[in-house]
């Protein structure tokens with residue numbers, strides 16, 4: 457179930473709800489940016505940075521999608537943690553599954569916490585993915601998915617294999633507003649349902665989650681993507697929660713009022729995104745299901761992995777009628 461570092465010492469530790477039983481996510485600690493500007497401390501350079509991810513994690517998944525959309529796979533290597541996050545937190549070890557987790561690529565260490573400690577010997581906080589490591593200064597640049605997403609999109613154009621902008625000037629405000637609007641009730645909201653420590657906290661989170669899903673389902677009846685006719689960062693942010701929703705959140709996190717497949721517009725929106733290579737090839741259902749059902753032993757003590765629901769992500773989505781891709 458993970459743990460946290462306190463002044464450089466590891467303590468196995470679950471999540472602590474607030475006094476009303478609500479799940480509270482910590483703020484990310486490393487917030488520097490790779491910037492494509494002369495004299496910048498962290499300049500984008502091929503091979504200089506290393507991305508640490510879990511295929512299971514919706515936040516890390518965002519960065520993998522953008523890395524692939526921009527054709528940055530050759531520029532930014534990746535290490536993938538084992539899907540189970542147990543008492544030692546995220547770990548690098550063999551996983552004989554459909555897609556193996558990788559050995560740690562930079563330091564040769566066993567645990568992700570060792571990478572945090574390499575950056576800051578007295579680090580206090582949870583040890584989370586994604587994180588972007590700088591092999592030159594030997595430190596963590598950033599561990600906040602939304603910012604890593606924006607960096608890959610805007611600051612790596614000089615080396616990107618595809619320079620399509622997923623938050624162009626004309627819509628960047630509505631992209632940021634949409635990302636803000638879906639963060640608490642949806643992306644974080646499923647966790648607030650699942651990790652609620654009281655009925656009241658659960659009801660509050662479920663109300664907010666379903667109000668938001670109802671709202672965005674309505675919006676997506678009128679337009680192909682969250683911010684209009686073009687795919688943006690906001691769609692990436694919503695996708696990584698939607699694709700986990702029916703297989704995991706609806707069962708494991710008690711997001712049970714409605715599945716995605718029960719909505720009028722969200723299922724085909726999800727298919728429209730999933731059928732693009734950068735989304736499909738970074739979606740690892742095996743890591744996702746193994747991670748959630750088997751790491752959160754306090755909500756699923758048997759570790760039994762629920763069956764995949766019937767939901768064909770490859771079925772025709774018909775959303776071309778709403779506008780260009």
Ligand SMILES: N[C@@H](CCC(=O)N[C@@H](CS)C(=O)NCC(=O)O)C(=O)O
Nearest residue numbers: 458513515582583584585599600601
């Ligand atoms: N705000 C962060 C959240 C990252 C995060 O919480 N990642 C989870 C995995 S889904 C994690 O690594 N949790 C480990 C822990 O809390 O011990 C982001 O968006 O990057």
